[in-house]
Amino acid sequence: xxxxxxxxxxxxxxxxxxxxxxxxxxxxxxxxxxxxxxxxxxxxxxxxxxxxxxxxxxxxxxxxxxxxxxxxxxxxxxxxxxxxxxxxxxxxxxxxxxxxxxxxxxxxxxxxxxxxxxxxxxxxxxxxxxxxxxxxxxxxxxxxxxxxxxxxxxxxxxxxxxxxxxxxxxxxxxxxxxxxxxxxxxxxxxxxxxxxxxxxxxxxxxxxxxxxxxxxxxxxxxxxxxxxxxxxxxxxxxxxxxxxxxxxxxxxxxxxxxxxxxxxxxxxxxxxxxxxxxxxxxxxxxxxxxxxxxxxxxxxxxxxxxxxxxxxxxxxxxxxxxxxxxxxxxxxxx
Amino acid sequence: xxxxxxxxxxxxxxxxxxxxxxxxxxxxxxxxxxxxxxxxxxxxxxxxxxxxxxxxxxxxxxxxxxxxxxxxxxxxxxxxxxxxxxxxxxxxxxxxxxxxxxxxxxxxxxxxxxxxxxxxxxxxxxxxxxxxxxxxxxxxxxxxxxxxxxxxxxxxxxxxxxxxxxxxxxxxxxxxxxxxxxxxxxxxxxxxxxxxxxxxxxxxxxxxxxxxxxxxxxxxxxxxxxxxxxxxxxxxxxxxxxxxxxxxxxxxxxxxxxxxxxxxxxxxxxxxxxxxxxxxxxxxxxxx
Numbered sequence: 001x002x003x004x005x006x007x008x009x010x011x012x013x014x015x016x017x018x019x020x021x022x023x024x025x026x027x028x029x030x031x032x033x034x035x036x037x038x039x040x041x042x043x044x045x046x047x048x049x050x051x052x053x054x055x056x057x058x059x060x061x062x063x064x065x066x067x068x069x070x071x072x073x074x075x076x077x078x079x080x081x082x083x084x085x086x087x088x089x090x091x092x093x094x095x096x097x098x099x100x101x102x103x104x105x106x107x108x109x110x111x112x113x114x115x116x117x118x119x120x121x122x123x124x125x126x127x128x129x130x131x132x133x134x135x136x137x138x139x140x141x142x143x144x145x146x147x148x149x150x151x152x153x154x155x156x157x158x159x160x161x162x163x164x165x166x167x168x169x170x171x172x173x174x175x176x177x178x179x180x181x182x183x184x185x186x187x188x189x190x191x192x193x194x195x196x197x198x199x200x201x202x203x204x205x206x207x208x209x210x211x212x213x214x215x216x217x218x219x220x221x222x223x224x225x226x227x228x229x230x231x232x233x234x235x236x237x238x239x240x241x242x243x244x245x246x247x248x249x250x251x252x253x254x255x256x257x258x259x260x261x262x263x264x265x266x267x268x269x270x271x272x273x274x275x276x277x278x279x280x281x282x283x284x285x286x287x288x289x290x291x292x293x294x295x296x297x298x299x300x301x302x303x304x305x306x307x308x309x310x311x312x313x314x315x316x317x318x319x320x321x322x323x324x325x326x327x328x329x330x331x332x333x334x
Numbered sequence: 335x336x337x338x339x340x341x342x343x344x345x346x347x348x349x350x351x352x353x354x355x356x357x358x359x360x361x362x363x364x365x366x367x368x369x370x371x372x373x374x375x376x377x378x379x380x381x382x383x384x385x386x387x388x389x390x391x392x393x394x395x396x397x398x399x400x401x402x403x404x405x406x407x408x409x410x411x412x413x414x415x416x417x418x419x420x421x422x423x424x425x426x427x428x429x430x431x432x433x434x435x436x437x438x439x440x441x442x443x444x445x446x447x448x449x450x451x452x453x454x455x456x457x458x459x460x461x462x463x464x465x466x467x468x469x470x471x472x473x474x475x476x477x478x479x480x481x482x483x484x485x486x487x488x489x490x491x492x493x494x495x496x497x498x499x500x501x502x503x504x505x506x507x508x509x510x511x512x513x514x515x516x517x518x519x520x521x522x523x524x525x526x527x528x529x530x531x532x533x534x535x536x537x538x539x540x541x542x543x544x545x546x547x548x549x550x551x552x553x554x555x556x557x558x559x560x561x562x563x564x565x566x567x568x569x570x571x572x573x574x575x576x577x578x579x580x581x582x583x584x585x586x587x588x589x590x591x592x593x594x595x596x597x598x599x600x601x602x603x604x605x606x607x608x609x610x611x612x613x614x615x616x617x618x619x620x621x622x
Binding site: 049052053054074077078080082084085086087088090092093097101102104105106107108109149153159326 | 341342343344347348350351352355358359362363450451452453455456457458459460461462
């Protein structure tokens with residue numbers, strides 16, 4: 001299948017020591033929604049910034065729409081659209097002015113851009129507010145405006161960096177709806193990053209799980225879930241100093257046990273029947289189970305499985321924390 | 335795609351769009367214009383009127399030798415020191431440089447904000463010329479400072495600025511040409527400082543460190559010939575000195591053509607050098 005984005009050994013090192021993206025290889029197929037899933041600081045935004053030619057790669061190559069991101073940066077720029085993590089629309093300008101400004105940056109003639117801008121504003125349901133200043137927009141509206149701006153040049157590939165960061169759950173779902181609709185309308189390829197597992201699960205055709213700059217798994221969300229090969233039982237015992245890993249492993253149909261403090265993640269086949277067995281075994285040995293849950297595999301479990309930890313907030317640079325704070329604040333603004 | 339081929343490759347398209355973005359924020363909010371005018375006007379009104387240097391000689395009880403008119407002495411000393419007997423006229427023209435200096439300073443600040451808020455990254459991901467991103471900041475600072483300087487000049491006139499009797503349209507044109515050149519150079523410098531900066535605190539500190547020495551180490555408020563030698567040396571390379579000299583010659587004094595030409599050559603060189611450096615570094619350093 002034709003690949004629109006190809007990355008080979010793409011690497012970025014900051015300040016000669018911090019490896020933000022570590023030799024990643026992947027290909028994005030034409031027309032799919034490809035997701036980069038990982039916690040903050042995993043290297044998602046750094047990867048996107050290299051692909052959209054805003055950040056130079058330290059090592060490795062990549063092509064977007066067949067153009068080399070280093071040597072043909074200008075060609076790459078004209079065939080992509082970008083929806084950044086931050087709200088980059090100018091608050092002092094109106095929605096329409098902002099979208100026309102984007103069009104001007106692509107050199108789109110005014111006659112064409114005016115018509116396109118109005119069409120896009122219609123699609124993201126902002127027509128009514130197009131002559132209002134962006135400072136009066138809510139988070140969801142700002143996000144939709146960014147989406148419209150990213151599509152003004154009819155890109156072949158649209159990059160979305162954390163498209164629903166800071167939005168509440170309903171607005172997030174609504175935004176997914178807009179993304180799906182726009183994709184159907186324009187039929188482009190989407191490359192998105194997210195640290196919301198449900199987002200990757202419900203939007204993406206294929207997901208790459210990235211952690212500490214490396215891709216640790218890449219497949220469709222369903223295949224990733226299947227690869228877990230069973231249900232996940234999570235239990236906590238009261239005895240913090242005890243280690244019951246080997247005890248649980250003696251139970252039939254237990255495939256794997258992972259311990260984190262006094263919490264155990266147990267991969268089991270046929271969880272409904274195995275769980276009571278484990279429970280009675282532990283109780284017989286005098287351990288007190290204080291918490292128990294049984295889940296069918298989700299992307300969340302996949303993530304835990306591959307990274308060995310749940311999604312955690314990593315220390316970010318002051319700069320990125322600042323812009324994130326601003327993004328969140330504006331998102332909450334009503 | 336064919337649609338893409340219709341897109342303009344003209345770099346002025348993006349440059350104008352970005353410049354207009356900056357200007358829109360300014361002319362749509364009259365309060366900003368008012369604030370940017372009021373500060374130089376206050377300086378001019380307070381210092382220019384408060385430092386009534388001419389009356390030092392006329393309002394003392396110092397015993398004057400018979401036959402000497404303190405009024406005449408005062409006139410002569412003032413003429414010798416400032417080139418005009420009216421200190422307010424002298425310093426109000428200097429304030430025009432002040433207007434340009436402070437407007438240019440904010441062009442650097444807005445660069446830092448654009449980086450922090452993500453706008454810069456978004457602009458960089460579009461095919462717009464890198465140089466346009468820099469020059470949009472420069473040109474918007476130029477337009478703003480010329481308009482502000484024009485208004486300040488009118489206010490100064492209303493407050494009692496005494497124009498050179500030969501003042502005409504060409505002089506006015508020359509004044510704006512000089513301010514134009516110095517503003518190109520100064521805003522290029524401030525944007526250069528901001529080109530990689532992500533912290534406005536640092537930018538603010540650097541800018542404050544530069545602004546007052548540039549202002550006081552020039553003839554904007556006081557003649558350099560009365561300054562200590564080392565400060566005179568600094569004033570000789572300070573572009574503010576040249577723009578102030580040029581504007582003063584055009585507005586107040588009888589024009590010394592040789593000196594005025596030299597002022598313009600210096601200012602043009604200053605503008606050319608720093609805008610070129612700005613353009614070159616924008617290709618290299620805007621992307622991180």
